[in-house]
Amino acid sequence: MFSFALSPEQQRLIAAFRNFGETVFTPERVFQWKRDQGLPDDVVKGFTDLYFSFESPTEQTFAHNIMSQTLILEELSRCAGATLPFQNDLFNLQIMNWFAESTTFSDALEFYRRTGRLMFSFAISEPTAGSDSMGMQTFTKTVDGKIILNGRKNYVNNGEYSPNILVAAIDKDEETPGKYPALAFWLIPRNLHGIRAYPINKIGQSMLPFASLSFEDVELKPEYRLSGNEGGFRQLFRLLEFGRVFICASSVGMAQAAMEDAVAHARNRTAFGTPISQFQQIEQLLTDMEVSLYNMRMMLYRAVWDIENDASNKRLSVALMKRYIPKAATEVASNAMQILGGLGYTEDSRVSSIWEDCRGNQIAQGTDQIMVYISAPLIMEKYEKEDVQ
Numbered sequence: 308m309f310s311f312a313l314s315p316e317q318q319r320l321i322a323a324f325r326n327f328g329e330t331v332f333t334p335e336r337v338f339q340w341k342r343d344q345g346l347p348d349d350v351v352k353g354f355t356d357l358y359f360s361f362e363s364p365t366e367q368t369f370a371h372n373i374m375s376q377t378l379i380l381e382e383l384s385r386c387a388g389a390t391l392p393f394q395n396d397l398f399n400l401q402i403m404n405w406f407a408e409s410t411t412f413s414d415a416l417e418f419y420r421r422t423g424r425l426m427f428s429f430a431i432s433e434p435t436a437g438s439d440s441m442g443m444q445t446f447t448k449t450v451d452g453k454i455i456l457n458g459r460k461n462y463v464n465n466g467e468y469s470p471n472i473l474v475a476a477i478d479k480d481e482e483t484p485g486k487y488p489a490l491a492f493w494l495i496p497r498n499l500h501g502i503r504a505y506p507i508n509k510i511g512q513s514m515l516p517f518a519s520l521s522f523e524d525v526e527l528k529p530e531y532r533l534s535g536n537e538g539g540f541r542q543l544f545r546l547l548e549f550g551r552v553f554i555c556a557s558s559v560g561m562a563q564a565a566m567e568d569a570v571a572h573a574r575n576r577t578a579f580g581t582p583i584s585q586f587q588q589i590e591q592l593l594t595d596m597e598v599s600l601y602n603m604r605m606m607l608y609r610a611v612w613d614i615e616n617d618a619s620n621k622r623l624s625v626a627l628m629k630r631y632i633p634k635a636a637t638e639v640a641s642n643a644m645q646i647l648g649g650l651g652y653t654e655d656s657r658v659s660s661i662w663e664d665c666r667g668n669q670i671a672q673g674t675d676q677i678m679v680y681i682s683a684p685l686i687m688e689k690y691e692k693e694d695v696q
């Protein structure tokens with residue numbers, strides 16, 4: 308049966324990450340690290356040291372079940388009031404874990420444990436294929452016995468800085484691709500001849516700088532190809548569900564941070580000789596924000612529960628969660644800005660940048676509209692089945 312009660316282990320986990328987050332992510336430092344477009348080495352290493360210190364030796368791969376990862380990301384995003392690289396790291400490791408051979412994956416994991424940095428960025432979106440990833444144009448083809456990569460990727464987090472790129476490309480040597488185009492993943496050094504990276508300026512989420520990447524007649528070694536597991540697009544779509552959970556966990560944490568700032572301001576600010584928290588319209592805003600936070604958490608934990616229990620409706624739960632949470636979080640942040648008045652519209656308060664960060668999550672990992680595109684047929688199917696019963 309679905310339950311919200313946290314186990315003693317989960318409570319210990321949250322307490323440890325809260326202690327880490329509240330010590331490390333002071334508002335002044337977070338402001339600076341957003342300007343620097345990333346976290347310092349000791350902070351990312353501090354995260355991985357703590358993360359892996361909880362690892363149980365019997366647990367597979369990079370440890371912690373998805374519920375624990377969700378709780379960690381939510382708590383740290385609340386402490387920082389900002390999008391952190393960790394959600395990106397955990398999702399990218401998930402992709403690598405599935406598609407790479409075990410030695411390639413363990414090398415990447417070992418590098419991450421040792422440095423706190425991922426050795427690769429993940430490049431999938433393209434100028435002409437964002438939501439419609441099956442329209443991907445980047446491809447490999449064997450020419451005169453050499454494997455050649457051509458194409459473009461955009462919005463690649465850390466694409467300018469990571470030493471390697473995990474590139475999704477259509478395999479044009481595959482003659483019978485079937486229902487889906489033949490998709491392959493390649494882990495390639497970023498300094499290969501023919502690769503160029505161009506920075507793109509984001510309006511928020513600045514600790515994860517974007518880049519656009521171009522590949523022009525890049526010669527690949529066969530061993531760059533990941534061949535641990537097959538599954539192509541079908542498997543990629545399944546794995547995207549993890550990314551959607553992580554991004555929603557971050558949105559909930561940031562919305563909670565905005566709520567806390569709004570309450571603190573409402574308590575301290577007076578207007579017309581009265582604390583603004585006593586004005587009915589501010590009370591209403593705070594009430595609606597709290598309602599949203601309750602709902603967001605329920606959607607998040609419900610989707611995670613459905614994934615963990617392999618429930619038949621898990622795809623629908625994840626799509627509904629991703630449809631609901633980023634937008635609701637953006638609205639909470641926007642209402643927090645309203646409560647802070649002029650201060651809320653400046654860089655001196657963090658609610659303005661929380662709004663920017665939450666807004667990006669309505670686009671990243673599948674837009675609000677794509678969640679309708681996924682949900683609607685599943686809803687039709689669900690009610691059709693119920694009609695039959």
Ligand SMILES: Cc1cc2nc3c(=O)[nH]c(=O)nc-3n(C[C@H](O)[C@H](O)[C@H](O)COP(=O)(O)OP(=O)(O)OC[C@H]3O[C@@H](n4cnc5c(N)ncnc54)[C@H](O)[C@@H]3O)c2cc1C
Nearest residue numbers: 429430431432437438462463464667670671672673674676
């Ligand atoms: C903060 C952020 C981080 C990101 N990180 C990465 C990353 O690390 N790696 C990476 O590869 N990519 C990344 N992306 C890219 C992201 O995956 C794409 O931006 C997203 O999938 C949308 O694609 P697009 O921008 O091409 O928009 P499009 O697909 O062109 O969509 C444009 C508009 O049309 C709507 N639309 C499209 N299809 C439909 C439909 N069938 N029905 C209704 N409406 C539709 C969309 O909802 C949107 O409103 C990131 C994006 C953001 C904002």
